[in-house]
Structures are given as structure tokens and as C-alpha cells.
Amino acid sequence: MNAADRAAPDRRARADGTPGRVVGAVRRAIRRASTVSLILYTLALGAGIGLATADYATRGGYPFGGVTVGAWTAWPRTGSVGADPYARAVNARRSEIPLAVGEGMLLTAAQDDAGQGLDAACTYAIAGITPPARAWTVTIAGRGPRDPAHPSLREGFTSTEILREPDGRFVITLSPEVQPGNWLPMPRASGPVRLALRLYDTPVAASAGTLDRAALPAITRTGCAA
Amino acid sequence: MTPRGRFLLATTTSLVLAGLVHIGVVLLIPRLAEADSLSRARVGETLDHAMPVYTLATGDTASPPEAWLPIPDPAVAVGICAYDLADGPMRVSARTGPLMLSLAVHGRRGAFYAVTDQAAVRGGLDLVVLTRAQYDEALANADENDVTRDVRIVAPDAKGYVVVRVIAALPSQRPAANAAVQAVSCTVDLPVEDKAGG
Numbered sequence: 318m319n320a321a322d323r324a325a326p327d328r329r330a331r332a333d334g335t336p337g338r339v340v341g342a343v344r345r346a347i348r349r350a351s352t353v354s355l356i357l358y359t360l361a362l363g364a365g366i367g368l369a370t371a372d373y374a375t376r377g378g379y380p381f382g383g384v385t386v387g388a389w390t391a392w393p394r395t396g397s398v399g400a401d402p403y404a405r406a407v408n409a410r411r412s413e414i415p416l417a418v419g420e421g422m423l424l425t426a427a428q429d430d431a432g433q434g435l436d437a438a439c440t441y442a443i444a445g446i447t448p449p450a451r452a453w454t455v456t457i458a459g460r461g462p463r464d465p466a467h468p469s470l471r472e473g474f475t476s477t478e479i480l481r482e483p484d485g486r487f488v489i490t491l492s493p494e495v496q497p498g499n500w501l502p503m504p505r506a507s508g509p510v511r512l513a514l515r516l517y518d519t520p521v522a523a524s525a526g527t528l529d530r531a532a533l534p535a536i537t538r539t540g541c542a543a
Numbered sequence: 544m545t546p547r548g549r550f551l552l553a554t555t556t557s558l559v560l561a562g563l564v565h566i567g568v569v570l571l572i573p574r575l576a577e578a579d580s581l582s583r584a585r586v587g588e589t590l591d592h593a594m595p596v597y598t599l600a601t602g603d604t605a606s607p608p609e610a611w612l613p614i615p616d617p618a619v620a621v622g623i624c625a626y627d628l629a630d631g632p633m634r635v636s637a638r639t640g641p642l643m644l645s646l647a648v649h650g651r652r653g654a655f656y657a658v659t660d661q662a663a664v665r666g667g668l669d670l671v672v673l674t675r676a677q678y679d680e681a682l683a684n685a686d687e688n689d690v691t692r693d694v695r696i697v698a699p700d701a702k703g704y705v706v707v708r709v710i711a712a713l714p715s716q717r718p719a720a721n722a723a724v725q726a727v728s729c730t731v732d733l734p735v736e737d738k739a740g741g
Contacts, residue, residue, distance in 0.1 A: 346552045402570050412579050
């Protein structure tokens with residue numbers, strides 16, 4: 318560090334006041350700091366960053382361990398003994414009871430096939446087939462708690478109640494407006510939404526890595542209210 | 544060492560410390576959590592049937608607020624049986640019906656066993672969760688001519704819970720799914736000596 322650099326903050330301090338004065342005060346503090354205060358600084362910064370990052374990593378969804386297949390992310394191991402420590406911490410914090418490997422598998426989608434986030438103001442077609450399973454459900458949820466003043470007519474479909482095409486494929490229309498066929502209303506007026514596909518009693522859970530894009534329903538945006 | 548060098552050393556040390564704290568906290572969260580499913584399951588430990596965790600909404604009755612799953616499946620009724628193997632082996636008995644039912648055994652580290660009603664023998668699914676010592680004892684005391692239809696599972700920890708899930712494929716099946724979860728019995732298995740006498 319040369320003299321010009323060192324002089325720069327002082328010049329700035331004179332030029333624009335407060336930010337420069339803060340930088341100057343920090344520099345003086347560093348120069349005068351005793352060993353004790355440096356140790357305290359080290360402990361405080363270490364504990365602060367460590368706690369903050371641990372909180373961030375275990376808040377909300379699982380940070381990793383998902384298998385991305387098209388727009389969907391499969392979570393085959395979050396409930397098993399082989400779950401990573403982050404998934405276990407997330408489960409503990411959310412008091413979640415994850416699906417075990419022999420029980421089923423959870424897949425989530427927060428984006429459509431084009432990579433755009435699912436928006437409650439838009440209309441989407443969820444079309445195709447699902448991997449083999451004895452039963453499955455598709456559900457929609459917004460972030461945060463549900464609005465009690467705006468009860469949802471329907472939160473999801475099960476494999477039994479869905480209307481299918483003659484070839485066994487299905488199309489679910491996810492829209493804020495009433496639609497013919499399998500209409501899944503948006504759970505809220507605006508903001509991001511997430512889809513969850515739960516496969517029950519499926520052989521896929523043991524081999525999620527080999528899932529093909531075509532084996533999962535495609536999510537296509539068909540229009541937006543804007 | 545220059546003051547600046549000392550400060551940089553302190554900052555670097557704190558980053559290393561932050562990494563250690565981060566790893567330690569993440570590993571400790573499941574153990575220290577007070578609102579995780581294992582701790583919440585303890586509440587229903589004295590019950591002899593599955594404690595409903597998520598009851599399906601039927602008709603105009605909304606799902607009761609005791610549900611604590613963050614994003615539950617609205618078509619699946621969930622019940623829980625907490626076990627403490629220090630009291631003895633845990634027997635979970637379920638009668639299979641028209642609805643799909645699954646049992647999953649969770650320990651401290653996650654689910655280590657799951658079985659669905661397809662494994663049922665003559666309409667019944669009997670799961671016995673025991674420790675290694677209790678398993679050896681059960682094997683030693685077993686009568687060779689006696690055919691048991693229990694599924695015996697050795698648990699890695701003494702404490703855990705069994706999750707019952709019943710899927711209501713149609714809204715009209717929801718009351719039956721709620722009833723099927725309640726109908727699962729979870730009892731502490733009596734020691735073999737007592738059984739032989741009675």
C-alpha cells in the first residue's frame with residue numbers, strides 16, 4: 318500500500334464528510350487495537366458469520382441434495398438415514414416429516430420449462446405423464462402462511478380424481494381464472510408459487526438420478542394477466 | 544507485525560472460526576431443536592393409537608389447527624406413534640382397508656424403514672420395532688413351530704416415531720382416511736414371559 322492510497326480516505330473525509338470520517342475512524346481503531354480487542358473482534362465476527370450462514374442455509378427449503386429433471390427437482394434422500402446434515406437441520410427447524418425412500422418421493426417445481434419463475438398472475442399447463450407410482454398428488458402452494466380471507470377452492474389433484482385423455486396423459490390448467498378440465502386455482506392473487514408432486518409407493522425413489530425429462534409433466538406458461 | 548497485518552490475521556482467523564461455528568450449528572440443530580417432529584411426537588407417547596398429525600378437511604370442516612406439518616399434502620392423513628424402546632418393543636398394528644396406507648419408522652437420523660399395505664398378511668400389518676438386544680431375546684424365546692407374521696425391525700436409536708400415512712384418493716374418502724389413521728394401534732409389546740402365562 319503506497320502513500321497516495323493511504324492519503325486517499327483522508328482527502329475523501331474532508332471532501333464528503335460522514336463516510337470518510339467512518340473509514341478514518343476504522344483505520345485509527347485498527348492501528349490502536351490491543352490484542353484483547355482483536356481477539357474479541359475475532360470471536361464476535363466468527364460467531365456472527367457462522368450463526369448467520371447456518372441460519373441462512375437451514376431456513377426455508379433444502380439447500381442441496383435435489384436432482385433436477387427439467388422444471389422439477391426431485392428430493393429422494395431428504396427423509397432417509399443417508400440425508401445430508403443440512404436436510405436434517407431443515408427438517409428439524411420446519412418440524413417436517415419427510416417421505417421415506419420406501420414410502421414415496423417429493424418433487425418440487427418453482428419454475429416453468431422455460432426457466433421463468435411460477436407467477437400467481439399467469440396461466441400454466443401442466444401436461445404429460447408421471448413416473449410409475451401407486452398414487453400421486455400435485456399440489457400448489459404460495460410462500461408463507463395461507464390467507465384465511467381467501468380460502469382456496471382446491472389445493473391439488475390426486476391421481477384418481479384427475480381427468481385424463483384417452484391415452485392416459487393429463488393436462489392440469491393452473492390459472493387464476495376458471496378453466497374447463499382440470500383447473501387448479503392459484504392459491505393467491507400475486508407473487509411466486511410452487512408446485513409439489515408427491516409420488517407414493519414408487520420404485521423411482523431409489524433411482525431418482527435416472528429420471529427422464531419426458532417421464533415428468535411439462536410446465537408451460539400459456540399466458541399472463543399482466 | 545504491523546497493525547494492519549494483525550487485523551488481517553484476526554479477520555482470517557474469524558473466517559475459519561465462522562466455518563467451524565457454521566458446521567457445528569448445522570450438526571447441532573436436529574439435536575437441540577425443540578419443535579422438531581421427534582420432540583413433538585413425544586406428546587402422544589402415552590397414547591395406544593396413532594396421534595393424528597394432519598387430519599384431512601372433510602366437507603365444511605377445515606383441517607384442525609393442530610396440524611404442524613409445514614406444507615402438508617391435502618389428500619394424505621398423517622398420524623404418528625412415538626416410541627421409547629427403553630419401555631419395551633413397540634408394536635404397530637394396522638388393518639388394511641381400501642385406502643393406501645404406509646408406515647415409516649423414523650429414528651433420530653431419519654427414516655430407516657418403510658412398508659406399505661402391500662406387504663400386509665391376511666389384511667393385517669404388524670410391525671415390531673426393537674433394539675438389537677430385544678431382537679436377540681425375541682429370537683431366543685421364539686417357538687420354532689410358531690409362525691410369526693410380525694415384521695421385526697431393529698432400530699438404531701431407542702427413541703423415534705412411526706409415521707402412518709393414509710391416502711384419500713377422492714374427497715369422499717377423507718373421513719375414512721382420518722379414521723384409518725386413528726385405527727392404527729401402537730402398544731408396548733409385553734415381555735414374552737408374561738404372554739406365555741396369559
